[in-house]
Amino acid sequence: MSTQQLPEHPDFLWRNPEPKSSYDAVIVGGGGHGLATAYFLAKNHGMTNIAVLEKGWLAGGNMARNTTIIRSNYLWDESAAIYEHALKLWEILPEELEYDFLFSQRGVMNLAHTLGDVRESMRRVGANQLNGVDAEWLDPKQVKELCPILNISDNIRYPVMGATYQPRAGIAKHDHVAWAFARKCDELGVDIIQNCEVTGFVKDGNRVVGVKTNKGTINTEKVGLAAAGHSSVLAEMAGFRLPIQSHPLQALVSELHEPVHPTVVMSNHVHVYVSQAHKGELVMGAGVDSYNGYGQRGSFHVIEHQMAAAVELFPIFARAHVLRTWGGIVDTTLDASPIVGNTPVENMFVNCGWGTGGFKATPAAGMTFAHNIATGTPHQLNKPFALERFETGALIDEHGAAAVAH
Amino acid sequence: MLLISCPNCGSRDETEFHYGGQAHVAYPENPNELNDREWAEFLFYRDNTKGAFAERWLHSTGCRQWFNMLRDTVTYDIQAVYPMGTPRPAAAPAAPESGTASLAADSTTTGTAAPSISGTSTSAPSISATGTTASTTAPEGATK
Ligand SMILES: Cc1cc2nc3c(=O)[nH]c(=O)nc-3n(C[C@H](O)[C@H](O)[C@H](O)COP(=O)(O)OP(=O)(O)OC[C@H]3O[C@@H](n4cnc5c(N)ncnc54)[C@H](O)[C@@H]3O)c2cc1C
Numbered sequence: 174m175s176t177q178q179l180p181e182h183p184d185f186l187w188r189n190p191e192p193k194s195s196y197d198a199v200i201v202g203g204g205g206h207g208l209a210t211a212y213f214l215a216k217n218h219g220m221t222n223i224a225v226l227e228k229g230w231l232a233g234g235n236m237a238r239n240t241t242i243i244r245s246n247y248l249w250d251e252s253a254a255i256y257e258h259a260l261k262l263w264e265i266l267p268e269e270l271e272y273d274f275l276f277s278q279r280g281v282m283n284l285a286h287t288l289g290d291v292r293e294s295m296r297r298v299g300a301n302q303l304n305g306v307d308a309e310w311l312d313p314k315q316v317k318e319l320c321p322i323l324n325i326s327d328n329i330r331y332p333v334m335g336a337t338y339q340p341r342a343g344i345a346k347h348d349h350v351a352w353a354f355a356r357k358c359d360e361l362g363v364d365i366i367q368n369c370e371v372t373g374f375v376k377d378g379n380r381v382v383g384v385k386t387n388k389g390t391i392n393t394e395k396v397g398l399a400a401a402g403h404s405s406v407l408a409e410m411a412g413f414r415l416p417i418q419s420h421p422l423q424a425l426v427s428e429l430h431e432p433v434h435p436t437v438v439m440s441n442h443v444h445v446y447v448s449q450a451h452k453g454e455l456v457m458g459a460g461v462d463s464y465n466g467y468g469q470r471g472s473f474h475v476i477e478h479q480m481a482a483a484v485e486l487f488p489i490f491a492r493a494h495v496l497r498t499w500g501g502i503v504d505t506t507l508d509a510s511p512i513v514g515n516t517p518v519e520n521m522f523v524n525c526g527w528g529t530g531g532f533k534a535t536p537a538a539g540m541t542f543a544h545n546i547a548t549g550t551p552h553q554l555n556k557p558f559a560l561e562r563f564e565t566g567a568l569i570d571e572h573g574a575a576a577v578a579h
Numbered sequence: 580m581l582l583i584s585c586p587n588c589g590s591r592d593e594t595e596f597h598y599g600g601q602a603h604v605a606y607p608e609n610p611n612e613l614n615d616r617e618w619a620e621f622l623f624y625r626d627n628t629k630g631a632f633a634e635r636w637l638h639s640t641g642c643r644q645w646f647n648m649l650r651d652t653v654t655y656d657i658q659a660v661y662p663m664g665t666p667r668p669a670a671a672p673a674a675p676e677s678g679t680a681s682l683a684a685d686s687t688t689t690g691t692a693a694p695s696i697s698g699t700s701t702s703a704p705s706i707s708a709t710g711t712t713a714s715t716t717a718p719e720g721a722t723k
């Protein structure tokens with residue numbers, strides 16, 4: 174691996190139109206999911222008289238704050254299906270969107286540190302293989318071969334007892350992904366409207382017929398919510414509840430280093446994960462801050478904790494420095510799975526609850542959500558992720574696969 | 580790091596506490612009479628307020644007692660600490676949404692957060708003076 178040259182900073186890739194008085198559909202939230210949804214609405218369903226409304230700047234929310242890990246090694250069939258579909262889309266999207274966003278399939282390793290971890294990991298590898306997801310179990314020696322800077326000795330608090338490994342997993346440049354979708358949306362005629370905050374909805378009985386914004390009221394036949402951490406706030410405006418709690422989730426980067434870390438390493442047990450960005454920064458994250466928060470910042474002890482774990486696992490990181498930390502607002506559910514589908518309000522649809530790990534799902538979330546919005550009924554892949562599962566009890570518990578996040 | 584005033588022990592670092600989520604959620608009086616929707620509401624649905632939020636905290640490495648707290652989920656300003664079983668105090672006037680820059684990350688969560696609880700008083704809800712929120716006006720930043 175060598176440090177790669179990033180593409181030149183692009184010129185303007187989309188127009189900045191004023192909103193029209195009405196659209197066939199309006200997507201609330203101009204993050205990765207909102208943009209991907211608009212793209213697939215236009216491309217797969219011919220819906221081009223649509224708008225994406227973003228209260229800040231395009232992809233300035235979690236899309237710009239995530240640590241870009243892409244993988245599909247989730248435990249349950251429903252999750253493996255949608256995340257693996259996403260991974261397959263990632264593999265073809267650079268060509269389709271005509272934009273090289275540096276999708277790098279350098280593999281992702283999930284470490285096991287206890288007997289419980291080992292059993293859970295092996296079970297997951299087996300489940301993955303049955304679902305056609307590339308997954309293997311590595312013993313500590315193989316872990317070391319793949320990632321020589323990892324400390325696999327016995328004299329640490331939680332020695333590495335092995336790892337699951339997904340070779341096709343990896344990372345991508347998140348901001349370029351957003352720009353790639355935005356440019357294509359714009360080419361297809363989609364209006365991307367920044368600095369446009371949705372402040373309420375217009376309803377005719379139980380049917381949504383418009384959105385109120387700081388730029389005036391916009392009539393629309395359909396509304397798709399893709400507001401991540403703010404989903405509950407929007408649902409409340411529309412008159413329904415979501416089983417979501419918004420938490421701060423932090424990450425950080427070091428200064429630039431020579432390439433030392435060839436893959437992505439995650440550890441649920443000691444709460445840290447690390448990759449090395451194309452330019453050379455070490456990118457690290459941990460779990461969410463425990464409290465509810467909309468502040469896009471968290472508490473410093475979470476970072477201290479993750480750094481302690483990182484230095485024990487990667488002794489050479491002791492000489493690196495934290496250059497920058499930041500936080501996003503993640504929309505967590507109790508079963509660590511997303512909610513994509515219809516809502517109690519007619520013609521209003523919701524895509525949320527991706528929590529700490531929705532970047533990897535961006536293309537599949539967009540594809541299925543677009544299908545759901547265009548046809549009014551869920552796509553095969555998002556059907557199990559309906560809001561009703563909290564009533565039927567058909568939860569999709571992915572805490573094992575999603576625990577530290579991502 | 581939040582600085583939290585335990586009603587029994589006084590101001591301590593957040594790391595001594597455990598978060599317990601939304602306060603004032605009562606166990607259903609007649610669980611057998613709930614339909615699936617109502618049961619789902621009790622099990623899975625909690626408020627996710629942007630603004631003043633009543634929540635439970637446990638001083639797990641101190642007195643090991645639960646208590647309630649009113650905290651702004653945008654500024655993280657702690658507006659009141661009060662005993663379990665007592666009603667939620669009125670919210671302090673909503674603080675303006677401050678800049679969410681992480682440049683000033685912890686400044687609003689340490690210095691200004693603690694309500695003034697005097698000594699060992701455990702009974703009366705104490706509401707901090709209003710307007711103590713340090714509003715950082717820096718633009719949103721620090722994206723990666
Ligand atoms: C620190 C961190 C690390 C992460 N790491 C990973 C990772 O490695 N891998 C992974 O798969 N996932 C990761 N995630 C999760 C991932 O970032 C999210 O699941 C995903 O980005 C959510 O979808 P989105 O891109 O559409 O969200 P966002 O980019 O947050 O988009 C939502 C948008 O809605 C807008 N909005 C909100 N309210 C309104 C309103 N009223 N009107 C108009 N617009 C509104 C917001 O401004 C925002 O731009 C991470 C998240 C964080 C915070």
Ligand SMILES: [Zn+2]
Pocket residue numbers: 585586587588589638641642643644
């Ligand atoms: Zn105490």
